[in-house]
Amino acid sequence: MKHVVVDPITRIEGHLRVEVQVDEGSGQVTDALSSGTAWRGLELIMRDRDPRDVWAYIQRICGVCTTAHALASVRAVEDALGIKIPKNANYIRNIMAATLTVQDHIVHFYHLHALDWVSPVEALAADPIATANLQVNVLNAYRLPLAGPASEINTEAYPHDFPAATPQYFAAIKDKVKAIVESGQLGIFAAQWWDHPDYKLLPPEVHLMAIAHYLEMLDKQRELVTPHVVFGGKNPHPHYVVGGMPCSISMEDGNAPINSARLEIVDRAINMGRTLVNYYYLPDLLAIGSTYVKAGRVDGGGLAKTRVLGYGAYPMEDYTGTSSKGGGGFFKNLLIRCNGVVENFGQGVANAKFSDLTAEDLTNPEVFTESVEHAWYSYPKNDGDPLHPWNGVTEAKYTGPKVGSPTQWEALNEQGKYSWLKTPKWRGKLCEVGPLARYIIIYTKAQKGLLPDMTWAEKMMLDQIAAVSNLLGLPPEAWLPTMVGRTATRALDCQLNAEINKFFFDKLIANIKSGDTKVANAEKWELNTWPKECQGVGIYEAPRGALSHWIDIKDGKTKNYQCVVPTTWNACPRDSKAGHGAYELAMMETRVQVPDKPLEIAKVVRSFDPCMACATHMYNAKGERINVITTDPYSGTRVEK
Amino acid sequence: MTGVIMHVALFGSLPPLDHDGRPQQFYGNRIHDTCYRRPFFDAGMFAERFDDAGAKAGWCLYKLGCRGPETYNSCGNLRWFQGMSYPIQSGAPCIGCSNPHFWDEDPLTERMPEYGPLGNVDKIGAGIAAATAIGVMAHGAMSVVQKQQREEAEAKAKGEQVNK
Numbered sequence: 001m002k003h004v005v006v007d008p009i010t011r012i013e014g015h016l017r018v019e020v021q022v023d024e025g026s027g028q029v030t031d032a033l034s035s036g037t038a039w040r041g042l043e044l045i046m047r048d049r050d051p052r053d054v055w056a057y058i059q060r061i062c063g064v065c066t067t068a069h070a071l072a073s074v075r076a077v078e079d080a081l082g083i084k085i086p087k088n089a090n091y092i093r094n095i096m097a098a099t100l101t102v103q104d105h106i107v108h109f110y111h112l113h114a115l116d117w118v119s120p121v122e123a124l125a126a127d128p129i130a131t132a133n134l135q136v137n138v139l140n141a142y143r144l145p146l147a148g149p150a151s152e153i154n155t156e157a158y159p160h161d162f163p164a165a166t167p168q169y170f171a172a173i174k175d176k177v178k179a180i181v182e183s184g185q186l187g188i189f190a191a192q193w194w195d196h197p198d199y200k201l202l203p204p205e206v207h208l209m210a211i212a213h214y215l216e217m218l219d220k221q222r223e224l225v226t227p228h229v230v231f232g233g234k235n236p237h238p239h240y241v242v243g244g245m246p247c248s249i250s251m252e253d254g255n256a257p258i259n260s261a262r263l264e265i266v267d268r269a270i271n272m273g274r275t276l277v278n279y280y281y282l283p284d285l286l287a288i289g290s291t292y293v294k295a296g297r298v299d300g301g302g303l304a305k306t307r308v309l310g311y312g313a314y315p316m317e318d319y320t321g322t323s324s325k326g327g328g329g330f331f332k333n334l335l336i337r338c339n340g341v342v343e344n345f346g347q348g349v350a351n352a353k354f355s356d357l358t359a360e361d362l363t364n365p366e367v368f369t370e371s372v373e374h375a376w377y378s379y380p381k382n383d384g385d386p387l388h389p390w391n392g393v394t395e396a397k398y399t400g401p402k403v404g405s406p407t408q409w410e411a412l413n414e415q416g417k418y419s420w421l422k423t424p425k426w427r428g429k430l431c432e433v434g435p436l437a438r439y440i441i442i443y444t445k446a447q448k449g450l451l452p453d454m455t456w457a458e459k460m461m462l463d464q465i466a467a468v469s470n471l472l473g474l475p476p477e478a479w480l481p482t483m484v485g486r487t488a489t490r491a492l493d494c495q496l497n498a499e500i501n502k503f504f505f506d507k508l509i510a511n512i513k514s515g516d517t518k519v520a521n522a523e524k525w526e527l528n529t530w531p532k533e534c535q536g537v538g539i540y541e542a543p544r545g546a547l548s549h550w551i552d553i554k555d556g557k558t559k560n561y562q563c564v565v566p567t568t569w570n571a572c573p574r575d576s577k578a579g580h581g582a583y584e585l586a587m588m589e590t591r592v593q594v595p596d597k598p599l600e601i602a603k604v605v606r607s608f609d610p611c612m613a614c615a616t617h618m619y620n621a622k623g624e625r626i627n628v629i630t631t632d633p634y635s636g637t638r639v640e641k
Numbered sequence: 642m643t644g645v646i647m648h649v650a651l652f653g654s655l656p657p658l659d660h661d662g663r664p665q666q667f668y669g670n671r672i673h674d675t676c677y678r679r680p681f682f683d684a685g686m687f688a689e690r691f692d693d694a695g696a697k698a699g700w701c702l703y704k705l706g707c708r709g710p711e712t713y714n715s716c717g718n719l720r721w722f723q724g725m726s727y728p729i730q731s732g733a734p735c736i737g738c739s740n741p742h743f744w745d746e747d748p749l750t751e752r753m754p755e756y757g758p759l760g761n762v763d764k765i766g767a768g769i770a771a772a773t774a775i776g777v778m779a780h781g782a783m784s785v786v787q788k789q790q791r792e793e794a795e796a797k798a799k800g801e802q803v804n805k
Contacts, residue, residue: 049747050747050748053747056738226725229721229725230725230726232731233721233727233728233729233730234716234728239728239736241691243691246696246728246731246732247731247732248692248697248732249697250697252697253697255698256699262726265725518692520691520692522691525690525691
C-alpha cells in the first residue's frame with residue numbers, strides 16, 4: 001500500500017491537496033482525502049458592509065469564476081428586499097452568465113485538462129498530412145450539429161472560426177512544439193508525467209491536433225468574454241448594481257453605454273462561441289473520450305452514481321424573489337428545470353429517485369446546511385451540528401496535520417480536521433454538483449415524465465445525451481456517471497450555453513425593439529425604504545455547479561454572509577454520518593497504474609474543474625510517505641524521495 | 642500585466658517603476674484625468690441615479706460614487722480589451738479597485754469619502770470656494786485701499802509739484 005500525496009494539484013484555480021492510499025498490486029485506491037489548503041475568510045470581510053456593495057467585494061473571491069459571485073450576490077440582496085429587476089437586466093445577466101460558462105468550459109478543457117489526455121511529446125511522432133486528414137474525419141464523425149431555436153437575427157454568413165486542416169498548418173505547429181521540447185524548457189508544457197502509459201491510448205495525430213487547438217484557444221478564449229467588457233466594463237470582475245445593471249441602453253445617444261455599436265461586439269462574441277464549440281471543442285472531446293470509453297475507462301463516477309444536486313438555471317423573464325420569503329419567482333419560469341436531487345442514478349434511471357427543490361426548501365433550516373466536523377472551523381456548540389447558511393459561523397480553528405509541522409505537512413489527519421472547506425449537505429446528505437449533475441437531473445426527470453412542456457433547452461439536452469449514447473454505443477446510465485461522462489457533459493453544457501447566449505441576446509434585441517430600455521430598478525435603492533431586518537439567498541448554476549450566496553441584513557448593513565460554492569460541495573471533507581464527498585469517492589473509484597505518477601488521480605480530480613491549487617503525496621502500505629510530487633509551474637516539477 | 646510582459650518582450654527589461662514599485666506607464670495617471678466623460682464633469686452634467694437620463698446620455702458618474710478622482714490606473718487611457726471599454730464607459734462608476742484603501746472605502750455608491758480633517762470633496766470644494774470669495778473680497782478691499790493710497794500719494798506729489 002502506498003500513500004500518495006499530490007500537493008498542490010496544479011492547472012486548477014486555487015489550492016488543493018489530495019492524499020490517496022494505493023494498493024500497489026491492483027492499483028486500487030483504498031482511501032482518498034481532499035483538502036482545501038487556503039483560508040477564504042472573505043465572508044468575515046462582508047460583515048457590516050453596505051449590502052449594495054457586497055457584490056463588488058465578494059466577487060473578488062476568485063478571478064476565474066468572475067461574474068458568478070457578483071451575480072449570486074446581487075440576487076441574494078434582491079431576494080431579501082423583494083426587488084424585481086427589469087427584463088433587460090435579466091437578459092443581460094443571463095448573457096453574461098452563459099458567456100462565462102462557454103469561456104470557462106473551453107479554458108478548462110483545453111488549458112487545464114487537455115494535457116491529462118494529450119501530450120506535446122507524443123505529438124512529435126505525428127504525420128502532418130495524416131493529422132490534416134484526421135481533422136476532417138473528426139469533424140465528420142464527432143460534430144453534433146444541434147442548435148437552439150431558429151433566429152431572425154443572423155449576422156454571420158458563414159462560420160468564421162473554423163479549424164485549419166492543412167498539412168502546412170500542422171507541420172508549423174509540430175515544429176513549434178518540437179523546438180519547445182528540444183529546448184528542455186517546456187514552459188507551459190512543464191510539470192507532467194509525459195511517459196505515463198495513458199498517453200499511448202491515442203494515436204500521435206490526435207495529440208498534435210489537440211495541441212494545435214490548445215494554442216488556438218489561448219487566443220480565442222479572450223475574445224469570448226467581450227460581452228462582460230461591454231455590459232460590465234471589464235473582465236475579470238465586471239460591474240453590477242443591486243436592482244439591475246449599470247449599463248444604460250439608448251439608441252439616441254452616441255455616448256450611451258449600450259447602443260447598436262456596442263451590441264455588435266456582443267453579437268460577434270456569441271456567434272464565435274457557437275462556432276468554437278461546434279467545430280473545435282465537442283469534436284475534439286468526443287474523439288478523445290470515445291477512445292477512452294472503448295478502452296474500458298468508465299471509472300471515476302463516485303458520488304454522481306449516488307446523489308447529484310442542481311438549483312435550476314436561467315430565469316427566462318423578470319421575477320421577484322428566490323426563496324419563499326422573497327416570493328420564489330425564480331423557480332417559476334426556468335429555462336432549465338434542473339432544480340432537484342437525483343439519487344441512485346448508477347442503478348439505472350428506473351431505480352433512480354428524484355426529489356424536487358423548491359423555494360420553501362431554501363428557507364427550511366433542515367434542508368441546506370453546512371457542518372465542520374472535519375474542517376478547520378469551530379461551531380458555537382458542536383462542530384458536527386448542521387447550521388443553515390443564514391446562521392452560518394466562520395470561526396477558524398486550525399489544528400495542523402497528523403504528521404509534520406503546522407507549516408510542513410506530511411500527512412493530514414483523516415480522523416480529525418483536515419481542510420479549509422466546510423461540508424455542505426442537502427437533507428443531511430452529500431451531493432455532487434456541476435454540468436454532469438444538471439444532465440443527470442434533466443435526463444431522469446424526462447424519463448420519469450416530470451418535465452411537462454419541455455423548453456427548447458431541455459429538449460436539446462436530451463438530444464445531446466441521445467447523440468453521445470449513440471456514438472459510444474452505451475446507455476446514458478453507463479457513460480454519464482464516469483470521469484469521461486463528467487468531462488463530456490461539460491462540453492455538452494458548453495454547446496448548450498452557446499445557444500442560450502444567442503437565445504437571450506435575441507430576447508434582449510426584441511425587447512429593446514419594443515421600446516423598453518430600462519436596465520435598473522431604483523425603487524428600493526435608498527436604505528430608508530428597507531425593512532429593519534431581512535434575509536435573502538441568491539442561487540446560480542455556475543459553470544462548476546450549484547452556487548448560493550446567503551445574506552442576513554440588519555439596519556441596512558450585512559449582519560452575516562455565507563457562500564456555499566460548487567467546489568465546496570464537490571471537494572468537501574468527509575462526514576461521519578454522510579460519508580465521503582465527490583472528489584474523495586471519485587478518486588476511490590479510480591485505478592492508479594503507476595503510483596509514482598498518479599496521472600489518473602490528477603485527471604479525475606480535474607474532471608470536476610476544481611476551483612482551488614494542488615500536489616500528490618504518496619505513501620506505501622505501512623503508511624510511509626514515498627513521494628511528494630510537486631507540479632508547481634513556478635518551482636518546476638520535483639519529486640522528493 | 643500584459644503590458645509589462647510585452648515591455649519585457651520588446652525591450653528586455655522591466656518598465657520604469659513608481660515609488661510603489663508599479664509600472665509608471667500604467668499607474669501614472671488618475672482615471673479622472675484620462676476619463677472621456679471629464680468634459681461632463683467640468684460642465685456639471687451628472688447622472689444622478691442609475692439608469693436616469695444622464696446615465697443613458699453617458700454623463701459624469703461622480704455623484705454615483707465614482708472613485709476616478711482618486712484612483713491612479715490606466716483604465717481611462719488604455720481601456721479594457723484593447724480599448725473596448727472600462728467600467729465608466731459601461732455606465733458603472735469606478736470603485737477604485739486598485740486603490741490601497743479599496744477595502745475600507747465603502748459605501749462605494751456614495752460620493753467620495755472624508756479626507757481626514759478636511760472633510761469630503763464637497764466640503765473641501767465649499768471651503769475652497771469660501772476661501773476664494775474671501776480672497777476676492779480681500780483683494781478688492783486691498784485694491785481700494787491701495788488705490789486711495791496711490792491717489793493720495795499722487796495728489797500729494799502733484800501738490801508738491803504745484804507748490805514748487
